[in-house]
Amino acid sequence: QRPAPTRAMADDFKVEMRVQLGESPESVAAMTLLVHPSWAPLGAARFRELVEAGYYDGCAFHRVVAGFMAQCGIHGNTGTYAQWGTRRIKDDPVKTSNARGTLAFATSGPDARTVQFFINLADNSFLDSHGFSPFAEVLPGGMEGVVDKVYDGYGEGAPKGRGPEQGRVKEQGDAYLREFPKLSRIATARVVA
Numbered sequence: 001q002r003p004a005p006t007r008a009m010a011d012d013f014k015v016e017m018r019v020q021l022g023e024s025p026e027s028v029a030a031m032t033l034l035v036h037p038s039w040a041p042l043g044a045a046r047f048r049e050l051v052e053a054g055y056y057d058g059c060a061f062h063r064v065v066a067g068f069m070a071q072c073g074i075h076g077n078t079g080t081y082a083q084w085g086t087r088r089i090k091d092d093p094v095k096t097s098n099a100r101g102t103l104a105f106a107t108s109g110p111d112a113r114t115v116q117f118f119i120n121l122a123d124n125s126f127l128d129s130h131g132f133s134p135f136a137e138v139l140p141g142g143m144e145g146v147v148d149k150v151y152d153g154y155g156e157g158a159p160k161g162r163g164p165e166q167g168r169v170k171e172q173g174d175a176y177l178r179e180f181p182k183l184s185r186i187a188t189a190r191v192v193a
Contacts, residue, residue, distance in 0.1 A: 012036050015051055015136075018187040019061075021149050028187050029149065031142030033103065035135060040092035043105050043113065043135035050115060051189045055084055060183040062164045064152040069124065071106060072186060073116030074166060076174035081115070085170065089113050092133040098124040101143050102134035119147050150184040 015033040037044040050056060055075060063071035075081040090111045098104060098120050104127070106116040119138060120127075138147060154163035164183075168176045177183060 012038075013048065013191055014139075014193040015047075015189055016192045017056075017146075017189045019146050019150065020185045020187045021146070021151070022184075023181055029146045031146040032139045032192070033136045033142070034139055036096075036137070037135075039096050040104075040133040040135035042089050042092050043133060046089050046105070046113070047103075047117065047135060048191060050084065051191055053084075055080065055115065056186045056189040058185060058187075060164075060177055060180075060185045061150050062166070062169055062177070062180075062183065063118075063157045064150055064154070064163070064184075065121075065156050065161075066152045067122050069118040069121050070147060070150045070152070071116060071118040073106070073114075074169045075115070076169075076177055078171065078173040081170060081173065084115050087114060091131055092135070094128045094131060094133045096134050098127040098132055098134055101138040101147075103136040103138070104132040104134045107131065121147070151182045153182060154180055 013035050016030055017033060018028050018030045021027045021029055035044050035047060059072050059075055061070050061072045062074060088111060100120055100122050102120050103117050105113040106118055107113045155161040157163040158165035164177060164180055
């Protein structure tokens with residue numbers, strides 16, 4: 001299968017992400033991401049495309065490993081996930097390290113990035129040699145005010161941990177994720193500048 005084309009972009013842009021941190025709809029906190037196409041042009045363009053499509057609205061942080069990373073991007077609506085989850089983009093070379101607060105797309109192998117991204121919760125520079133190319137960073141205040149508060153009690157996904165098993169999330173969506181009521185979710189993500 002040929003990767004879907006994604007236009008590269010030159011200018012940095014900001015995304016406001018509002019995250020529901022608890023089970024109550026009032027537990028929403030906002031952070032701003034600065035996306036750097038110069039770091040990873042294909043990844044930055046895909047992220048913008050997904051944000052502008054409203055794809056991330058409602059997505060759960062389904063894999064949160066304390067001291068490592070918080071991963072998100074399998075949409076709870078299985079039809080929406082099916083529409084985007086197979087649209088692969090080519091890899092970007094790693095131009096900046098996976099430092100705390102940077103975002104990179106998850107991947108299952110070469111040229112296999114689709115919709116899942118993670119936020120580095122620590123200095124994960126060991127990921128650089130594995131081809132995980134950061135495309136954005138959380139701006140000051142966002143790590144402490146939002147990301148560090150994302151629920152991590154389920155930990156790694158099944159079968160290694162107590163968190164959701166990714167295959168079942170892809171197949172069953174929110175029907176399965178209801179078994180994990182404490183998961184933090186993206187309420188909205190919007191390009192703001």
